[in-house]
Amino acid sequence: MNGRRKLGVMGGTFDPIHHGHLVAASEVANRFDLDEVIFVPTGQPWQKGDRAVSAAEDRYLMTVIATASNPRFTVSRVDVDRGKETYTVDTLRDLAEQHPDADLYFITGADALASILTWQDWSELFELAKFVGVTRPGYELNIDHLADFLRDYPEGTVTMVEIPALAISSSECRRRAGEGRPVWYLVPDGVVQYISKRHLYVPQDSAS
Ligand code: ATP
Numbered sequence: 520m521n522g523r524r525k526l527g528v529m530g531g532t533f534d535p536i537h538h539g540h541l542v543a544a545s546e547v548a549n550r551f552d553l554d555e556v557i558f559v560p561t562g563q564p565w566q567k568g569d570r571a572v573s574a575a576e577d578r579y580l581m582t583v584i585a586t587a588s589n590p591r592f593t594v595s596r597v598d599v600d601r602g603k604e605t606y607t608v609d610t611l612r613d614l615a616e617q618h619p620d621a622d623l624y625f626i627t628g629a630d631a632l633a634s635i636l637t638w639q640d641w642s643e644l645f646e647l648a649k650f651v652g653v654t655r656p657g658y659e660l661n662i663d664h665l666a667d668f669l670r671d672y673p674e675g676t677v678t679m680v681e682i683p684a685l686a687i688s689s690s691e692c693r694r695r696a697g698e699g700r701p702v703w704y705l706v707p708d709g710v711v712q713y714i715s716k717r718h719l720y721v722p723q724d725s726a727s
């Protein structure tokens with residue numbers, strides 16, 4: 520619309536980034552004709568307090584490695600550098616300030632969208648970005664309870680998009696790496712190598 524750039528925003532813990540994230544971003548970019556998708560690794564993570572999350576720098580670097588070959592994919596440090604628990608509203612505020620000439624499209628999987636819309640103030644979020652929820656194997660997204668609320672907003676405020684199903688999760692990648700099982704083809708090759716080089720996900724006493 521009116522020459523404004525269209526930027527996708529893909530937030531995540533990315534511990535590690537995997538092909539499910541990349542397919543989601545690529546699919547939404549194509550569907551919405553986005554100029555760029557910015558991947559935004561979280562700072563101190565949102566709702567993951569029950570487990571140790573890898574260092575933000577490791578997650579940031581894996582995201583850079585995974586997206587390096589795609590000219591339309593970039594990585595932002597806004598959440599990593601803010602250095603506290605990440606709230607989507609802060610991510611979107613910072614990116615909106617950095618890109619005043621752009622419309623933002625926040626891309627999330629069905630599970631994450633449900634939790635964002637449960638915990639955060641929708642009205643502010645919807646003023647900052649359009650939301651694109653992508654299908655994810657194992658999760659149902661029911662946004663019917665939003666229907667009344669969304670009536671006050673323009674069409675396209677929240678859109679659900681069906682994407683090729685990849686039943687990959689970072690949790691499963693961590694479990695596999697921790698057990699010495701392969702993560703090849705679940706994550707980009709460079710990320711496999713980075714995990715191994717940094718001994719990520721290996722129980723402390725067996726890391727050398
Ligand atoms: P974890 O298992 O640690 O929660 P994850 O695989 O869910 O990791 P996140 O970093 O939590 O990865 O997810 C970032 C975003 O990517 C979220 O919006 C999530 O819903 C979405 N996402 C993750 N995996 C997939 C997938 N396989 N298909 C579609 N969307 C996905």
Ligand code: MG
Nearest residue numbers: 532630631689
């Ligand atoms: Mg997750």
